[in-house]
Amino acid sequence: MTAKKTNLSHHAMDIRHFPTSVADNGGKILYLSRLWDPARHTNPEEKERRRIQSETRIAICRTIRRHFPGSIVGLANEPYTQAMAPDLVLDNSFTSKLAFMKALRSTDICLADDGLGDTPGWKIGEYLMHGKAIITTPIRTVVQDFKQGRNYLELEKNRVENDLLDLINQLLINKRYTAMGNENLAWSQRYLYPDNYLKNLLHLAGEMP
Numbered sequence: 529m530t531a532k533k534t535n536l537s538h539h540a541m542d543i544r545h546f547p548t549s550v551a552d553n554g555g556k557i558l559y560l561s562r563l564w565d566p567a568r569h570t571n572p573e574e575k576e577r578r579r580i581q582s583e584t585r586i587a588i589c590r591t592i593r594r595h596f597p598g599s600i601v602g603l604a605n606e607p608y609t610q611a612m613a614p615d616l617v618l619d620n621s622f623t624s625k626l627a628f629m630k631a632l633r634s635t636d637i638c639l640a641d642d643g644l645g646d647t648p649g650w651k652i653g654e655y656l657m658h659g660k661a662i663i664t665t666p667i668r669t670v671v672q673d674f675k676q677g678r679n680y681l682e683l684e685k686n687r688v689e690n691d692l693l694d695l696i697n698q699l700l701i702n703k704r705y706t707a708m709g710n711e712n713l714a715w716s717q718r719y720l721y722p723d724n725y726l727k728n729l730l731h732l733a734g735e736m737p
Contacts, residue, residue: 543697546658547658547659547713548634548713549568549659549685549713550706550709550710550713551605551633551636551659552636552683552703552706553634553635553636553702554600554636555636555637555699555705556598556600556634556635556636556637557596557601557635557636557638557639557696558599558600558601558629558631558632558635558637558638558639558660559588559589559592559599559600559601559638559639560600560601560602560604560618560623560628560631561585561588561589561603561604561605561641562585562604562606562609563581563582563585563586563603563604563606563608563612563613564578564581564582564608564637565578565607565608566578566579566582573687577584577638580685581641581642581685582612584602584641584665584685584688585603585641586612586613586616587599587688587689587692588601588639588641588688588692589602589603589613589616590613590615590616591689591692591693592639592692592696593616595693595696598632598642599635600631601616602616602617602618602622602636603616603617603618604617604618604623605617605618605619605620605623607705608731629654632654632655632658632660632665633658635660636660636661636705636706636709637660637661637662637663637699637700637705638651638655638660638661638662638663639662639663639664639683639698640652640662640663640665641664641665641683642656642685643726647659648680652664653716653720655711655712656679656712656713656715656716657716657720659709659710659712659713660705660709660712661680661681661699661704661705661706661708661709661712662679662680662708662712663680663681663683663692663696663699664680664681664682664683665682665683665684665685666682666684667680667682667737671683672717673715673719674715678708678711679699679708679711679712679715680708681695681698681699683695692724692725
């Protein structure tokens with residue numbers, strides 16, 4: 529009972545409640561993120577990485593809001609974000625896990641970018657398991673059978689304002705986002721669902737044929 533009132537409701541995260549088919553919400557776009565204050569880190573390289581990351585996230589949000597006003601886009605409500613991009617700050621209630629999962633179900637094209645340490649965050653996994661088309665900054669880790677052009681479109685950090693609209697429109701033409709969503713739902717079932725995930729781990733470890 530208590531869990532249903534928290535951000536981590538078992539119902540929200542239970543894989544048995546995840547979709548088994550791809551919905552079409554008319555090409556609606558989702559991008560929710562946060563900014564990391566460079567001043568809170570002592571390493572100069574990390575400070576610069578966070579600065580670039582913040583600029584990228586702000587540019588993504590503003591570009592989408594300007595051209596696709598019906599999208600679900602914004603940044604977590606924190607002091608650094610209030611100073612850097614007050615127009616993009618989301619209400620705190622909107623950034624809960626339950627609110628995110630509800631928004632995820634109502635959208636078709638989801639954006640992601642590097643997390644801390646230049647690694648893709650688990651958010652991409654949630655996109656995959658909900659059968660969403662994905663646009664993301666370059667993925668620098670090896671992901672089995674996960675292909676640019678089939679499972680996601682790639683966006684360079686320094687090309688947001690030039691390329692993001694083109695990538696979104698590529699997915700909107702003939703509702704290509706539904707085809708990519710189907711590819712990604714199938715991929716998640718092969719590689720992320722618990723039984724197949726364990727089988728793949730054992731296979732990679734050489735313990736299964």
